Amino acid sequence: MRAVVVGGGLAGCAAALELRARGNEVVLVRSGPGATAMSWGTLDVAAASPLRRGGLPLRDPASSRSLAPARRLLAAANAGPAHPYATLLRGRSAATEVKESAAALDGWLAPSGLRVLGGLDQTRWLADLRGAVRAADLAFTGAGEGDLASADEIALVDVPGLAGFDARAALRVLAGELAALALPRRPLRLLRLALPEALAELGAAPARLARALEAPAAREALRPALEGLGADGRVLLFPPVLGLEGVAPLLTWISDTTGCRCAELLGAPPLPLAGYRLDRALCAALSRAGVEVRAGRALSVDGEGGRAARLRVADLAAPDAGDAKLVLDALVLATGRFVGGGIGERDGRLAETLLDLPLYDLAGRRVDGMTPRRLARRDYEGEQPLFAAGVRTDARLRPLGAEGDVRLANVFAAGDLLGSFDPARERTGLGVALLSGRRAGIEAAKC
């Protein structure tokens, strides 16, 4: 069977790899890296947002005991019958589903040196580049080692001259958040990593610094600067620049040299290396598995007898070559939302871009055809219908038409294209991408 997956983020990659693992011929059409490449270094199956309104709860409201991520996952699934987790976990054990998915992802990423750390039984307290604390569950190598709760002493490592990182401000924010979260008090410290001159010059371009740090020669240059950074029970938190394509070798070396646990802070754009590494590792996994990846933009789907038969694709690698038509037996849409381009504006109105599927918000209200301005609310932390908009599916993840019917029997949807959840507020972004991507791949393989 020949399957086509549209979307180059985690959901699309997971679907493609599951399809390929079942012996199918798979083409993945990708117009860019998608929002996955802008992720922070965590997987976020069900991370809490204790200091914001509207996120998943950190503590049980009745007993005020802290909730394990597994319980938060169930809370998310129970919040609404249309939530992707509710669809994905119906009649299944959430713990097994997540464990299997995390193991599959770990298997795909491990050859690139990226591992999936943690589980749903325990919250991982991770600090980001600005000092804000995230109650995460699963995280990737780099940030994943930086659990604040299991450290006796927390040290933020300042790299003077590094653009986009203010260690002093981050330390102040971190101290404030640790107090607000009522975590056990522990000493906080600011340490300086004075880079040798040749490396310090690159501080203005963090990606180039990360590239230079990968070279074995950089280690000898770093060795004197690392002296005196280590201490018993201390966790050293570095800005996320310890290697461009892989973080594990340098992290292990620094850990051995200083004798204490080391990690990167969670980093988001404009220091996007955590997401960049994830994207690179996923691309490597696709190429190892033998998935054909095409740089292209999906334009339209030809249907025949209630099934999708062909996908018209604009080739981005050779823009003058004209459109290609891919013949297919199954189609997985993991086109994302506003970054990926699965949902966008058409004539000033909200629309699903490929099949013009109906879109629904958190409350199950139909929102396609409305102007985005009407769906955005003034209250920053409040419910934002615009950011929860997406398609609805049946139990097999096939998108539903306006009458609640499956229009094309061999089309499946995954990732952020699924509606009725707000990944930013709930912090369930990559979790939904991984679980729904795998499921869409498994269901599509049955076609």
Added chain:
Amino acid sequence: MLRGYRGFLREMSSTGGWRALALQLRVGAAHVARRWLRPATGDPIERFLANYGGDGFRLPDPDRARLQLAAEACLVCGLCSAECARVGGAPRLDPRDAVVSAARLEIDWLRLGLEEPAATPCAGCRACTAVCPAAIPIDRVQEALSKDLHLAARGGGIR
């Protein structure tokens, strides 16, 4: 502000005559009302030329204006900088900075570029464009930038 606008109108009526005042009404009232009733569609550059080209308004360079418009979609994610560092490109200006300055006024392109005269120009490998989530033609932004810098070095102005 209102006094300033009145002064502007007086200036217009004394120098440009009634035709300029009519244009003011079209821009300030008729156009706004129409936009309010019917949202804008299509290419904004074409729209501008269709609406005001007949009045003698010209864009300095529609291609450049289009490039600037595309650059405004920049999410400042930095993936282009990372990809550029990986493939070993050494452009005069970091691709992200190039796009950000392109989204602003053209004069900024020049200022930013001239601050680092020693760096080599972009090799045009297009790696940055392939990785851009907002589909900005970063290589073309860089190309336009080098053209500006080339002209500036000769003392020929922006164009």
